Amino acid sequence: MQINEKSIVEKVRQLAEPIIKNLGFKLFDVEFKPERGWVLRVILDKDGGITVNDCEEVSKRLSALLDVEDIIPTSYILEVSSPGLTRELTKxxxxxxxxxxxxxxxxxxxxxxxxxxxxxxxxxxxxxxxxxxxxxxxxxxxxxxxxxxxxxxxxxx
The missing domain is CATH 2.30.30.180 (Ribosome maturation factor RimP, C-terminal domain)
Known part of the structure; x- marks a missing residue:
């Protein structure tokens, strides 16, 4: 099965951004890559930092939407996290x-x-x-x- 990682990242970004913005957060980055199976990583940020509860709320909402939209043609693990204190700047x-x-x-x-x-x-x-x-x-x-x-x-x- 051929997986277009860039296409999936862009589609996830389009789906996730409104959810994340509505909760008062900023979408920092989206990654989709093989790491002992496929991992979809959604990275959030906000002034004052992201909490575990923030990640949990986004994970629940985004997971439900991804199940309905069915845009990822393989099994994967969804990770929602903050970029950390020494976050990488890529854009x-x-x-x-x-x-x-x-x-x-x-x-x-x-x-x-x-x-x-x-x-x-x-x-x-x-x-x-x-x-x-x-x-x-x-x-x-x-x-x-x-x-x-x-x-x-x-x-x-």
Whole structure:
């Protein structure tokens, strides 16, 4: 059986977004991938963080809707979770949501001689991340296309 992961992710995103928005949360990401069987992972966020009860409520509502819509042609496990304190940033809207927060970037190619940057998100526009380096205060204009990995950092630890 051929499974189109991207198509399933997009369909789940379309079904989940209204439910999640109605509950006052933000849809952070959707993943569908094989991990000892298929896993559908729906990741939520909101100001102040997501609770276990929040995940449970979304899981119940989304599970019922997915059963009715029957868009996934194989058995799977539904996981609803928060992205965690050191969440990975993978989309421009993630950077936008966390403006002002401290992040760590690993770059595919050096930018001004650096392959890693740690700094505060100033802005993101047209695929360019503006980052104020934590230690020096220097501004970097980093194309998102060269970011290999980006994570929020916890300050004060």
């Amino acid at each position: 421009p809207e993630h950077y936008e949501f966390f403006k002002g927060r401290l992040i760590r970037l690993v770059l595919r190619e050096a930018l001004e001689g650096k392959r890693e940057l740690k700094g505060y998100i100033v802005d993101v526009k047209e695929g360019i991340l503006q980052l104020r380096e934590k230690d020096s205060g220097k501004m970097f204009h980093t194309p998102l296309s060269i970011v290999a990995r980006a994570h929020l950092e916890i300050e004060g630890w």
